[in-house]
Amino acid sequence: MADVSQNAPDHEYRGLRYRLEYRDVKRLRLYISHLDGSVSVVAPSGFDDKKVEKALEKDMGRIIKKIRDVTGKVPEITGGLDRQSVQLRSLGDFEYELYFKKTERMTMRIKQSTGMVMVSVPKGTTIKEVEAFVARHIKWAEKCLKEGGFATSAAHRLYATGEDYYVWGKKLTIQEITDPDMAESLMGKEAADLIRRGSGAVRQENGRLLLACPAVSTPALRREILEIWLSDALEAVLPAVFKGCETIVGKSCSEWKVRRMTSQWGSCRADIGRIVINLNLGHLPPEYLNYVVIHELTHLWVADHGPEFQRRMDTYLPGWRKIRHDLQQHGYMC
Numbered sequence: 282m283a284d285v286s287q288n289a290p291d292h293e294y295r296g297l298r299y300r301l302e303y304r305d306v307k308r309l310r311l312y313i314s315h316l317d318g319s320v321s322v323v324a325p326s327g328f329d330d331k332k333v334e335k336a337l338e339k340d341m342g343r344i345i346k347k348i349r350d351v352t353g354k355v356p357e358i359t360g361g362l363d364r365q366s367v368q369l370r371s372l373g374d375f376e377y378e379l380y381f382k383k384t385e386r387m388t389m390r391i392k393q394s395t396g397m398v399m400v401s402v403p404k405g406t407t408i409k410e411v412e413a414f415v416a417r418h419i420k421w422a423e424k425c426l427k428e429g430g431f432a433t434s435a436a437h438r439l440y441a442t443g444e445d446y447y448v449w450g451k452k453l454t455i456q457e458i459t460d461p462d463m464a465e466s467l468m469g470k471e472a473a474d475l476i477r478r479g480s481g482a483v484r485q486e487n488g489r490l491l492l493a494c495p496a497v498s499t500p501a502l503r504r505e506i507l508e509i510w511l512s513d514a515l516e517a518v519l520p521a522v523f524k525g526c527e528t529i530v531g532k533s534c535s536e537w538k539v540r541r542m543t544s545q546w547g548s549c550r551a552d553i554g555r556i557v558i559n560l561n562l563g564h565l566p567p568e569y570l571n572y573v574v575i576h577e578l579t580h581l582w583v584a585d586h587g588p589e590f591q592r593r594m595d596t597y598l599p600g601w602r603k604i605r606h607d608l609q610q611h612g613y614m615c
């Protein structure tokens with residue numbers, strides 16, 4: 282991945298510069314560097330530039346978000362104002378997602394799962410009109426965010442020294458280490474190398490979470506470093522968890538993945554047997570992960586959550602109703 286993204290971009294679409302390479306691959310792959318947010322595309326040799334652009338267009342919302350997460354800045358994408366795709370914008374410190382939609386009036390709402398402010402406006406609305414609308418509603422949004430307990434949600438977190446970070450239900454305190462020599466002595470040579478390359482590493486030690494990162498880093502980069510580590514932690518235990526749960530449920534999935542998800546703890550595509558597990562389960566005690574895996578595997582028998590599904594869950598995991606209830610109370614969907 283890294284060797285591709287280090288090359289200079291040679292293509293551009295809607296102001297997004299990217300490096301394009303045609304190779305003998307089956308599917309188009311899009312890489313966004315964890316280091317600098319640079320974009321590279323590896324496309325099947327049968328593709329042409331138009332087809333690549335079509336793929337970029339389809340993924341534009343995600344690309345913008347990802348670059349924003351890495352660089353802390355929203356990339357300037359041109360020609361997007363009348364498109365349905367999301368834009369990330371800010372007015373002063375106030376950040377929001379802007380959607381141009383087939384709608385009559387401008388609305389602002391707060392995404393329950395993330396505390397992200399979403400503004401929907403009719404197509405053709407100018408940025409000036411949008412900003413006037415946002416300015417009138419900032420107070421309302423900030424009040425909602427505060428009262429909704431979103432103050433500690435992802436959008437407002439710094440992932441900095443002294444902040445809490447939950448791992449398997451245990452509260453750990455983040456300790457940033459920005460000096461490469463210090464990182465090397467505490468966490469090993471790889472951590473020092475990663476700092477020098479603009480990335481970082483994590484190590485759990487007693488009640489602390491050592492976070493090696495560059496001296497100048499954004500909350501988005503620190504979050505990314507922590508999430509890569511958390512994802513690795515989940516991926517390390519999941520083979521055993523799946524094995525145990527598959528024995529209980531009597532079904533196996535063909536493939537599983539860990540992803541940051543914002544509205545559900547897991548998902549299952551029964552037709553192809555693919556299960557996706559929410560990365561945020563790594564913050565919670567392991568019994569929740571176990572429950573979600575059993576829940577998703579049960580979908581390989583029953584698609585909905587009706588009586589048959591519940592009957593099976595009662596058999597596979599007698600205490601599941603309480604676990605589900607507790608899980609709904611957790612604010613880690615971010």
Ligand SMILES: [Zn+2]
Nearest residue numbers: 576577580586
């Ligand atoms: Zn379900």
